[in-house]
Amino acid sequence: MAPAWPGQRGKGGRYGRGTETSTSAKRTSAGKRQYFRKKKVCKFCVEKMDFIDYKRADILSQFVQERGKILPRRMTGVCARHQRGLGVAIKRARNIALLPFSGSAAGTQAPRVVAPGAHGAHAPAVAAHPAPAPAPAAEAPKG
Template identity: 80%
Template sequence: MSEQQPVPRPSHAGGPPREGRSGPPGAGGPPGGRRGKRQYFRKKKVCRFCVEKVDFIDYKKVEMLQPFVQERGKILPRRMTGTCSKHQRWLGVAVKRARNIALLPFATEL
């Protein structure tokens, strides 16, 4: 019988190291950075319900809920609307209640 020698494997799961790279891992892109370009700062979104000091989001006020629902019936995420986590939860409950009594659509056809 012939003895087979084990194949050496790298100890890390990422595969063999890449050659010809400089800088820390994850720092992609061309060298030099973005020094000459203008950076775009997005205006910080503020929760509309916190500003208005809303204690309860009423599911019967459809005109208040519609800006937070897409045309297809999906609830918009916090990162798009700027609502805080507490009011986003309340908003989700209110939209679901409004859907159940047919004030808002569940989904629309394309």
């Protein structure tokens, strides 16, 4: 692959380095670096997961960069069909604030399912939240 800028090492995506792949460099006789990746299988194909649930932020956050961007297929090894479903699921999760549009997804957790009625999950710290919620009358109702 022709280097995009002089001194480039690797394919250039994320400046030639992936988060999860291990690349090994081999010098050919011509002195140019050749990169190959170890074989990656599509995680969803292996687990036979056809429906990628947008509610599982813990699974989805594996396929998202530190900054919140979706990782390309060549980094994660996902097959084309599942990459499409993954994109849809990540965008749905972003809409419902399970994943960030930009920024670290470090705070994401799997949902703790609580049956309605047994809802005692309110931590007292929530009430003492420093950001005061503006009075509902002050802001215009939605719609």
